[in-house]
Amino acid sequence: MKNKKxxxxxxxxxPNGIDWKNKGEANPKFNSTFELACLTGIKLIKxxxxxxxxxxxxxxxxxxxxxxxxxxxxxxxxEWLTQSDEMWVFxxxxxxxxxxxxxxxxxxxxxxxxxxxxESNEFLEIPVCNIxxxxxxxx
Numbered sequence: 001m002k003n004k005k006x007x008x009x010x011x012x013x014x015p016n017g018i019d020w021k022n023k024g025e026a027n028p029k030f031n032s033t034f035e036l037a038c039l040t041g042i043k044l045i046k047x048x049x050x051x052x053x054x055x056x057x058x059x060x061x062x063x064x065x066x067x068x069x070x071x072x073x074x075x076x077x078x079e080w081l082t083q084s085d086e087m088w089v090f091x092x093x094x095x096x097x098x099x100x101x102x103x104x105x106x107x108x109x110x111x112x113x114x115x116x117x118x119e120s121n122e123f124l125e126i127p128v129c130n131i132x133x134x135x136x137x138x139x
Contacts, residue, residue: 008049009083010050010051010086011081011101015098041056087111087113
């Protein structure tokens, strides 16, 4: 086996519980955060990243067994975030949960990138100066 360069670990954050057909992304093809997270993870793998997406991994555990408490979910997600090389925020909506994640990333000197999907399903990085246009909603 060849020695490969380690994959960049990207913690990916999406707003939960969003009606993607009526809010958020420019592309309303997504039916749920889970679907958007899965498709994003596949794209990141194809681009050579290691996606760390709590909405896929931990939400699947909750779906199988409701024994994973919200506090555990948040603790595990934040642990993953602190071990990441980058954080990517998707969705055009900033929730309290995402803002907490951004704060943790900043405290741990993890670069935060704000991303959207284009109409052609490509990633588009949004300059930080334009983030003020994103919706902010409390949970």
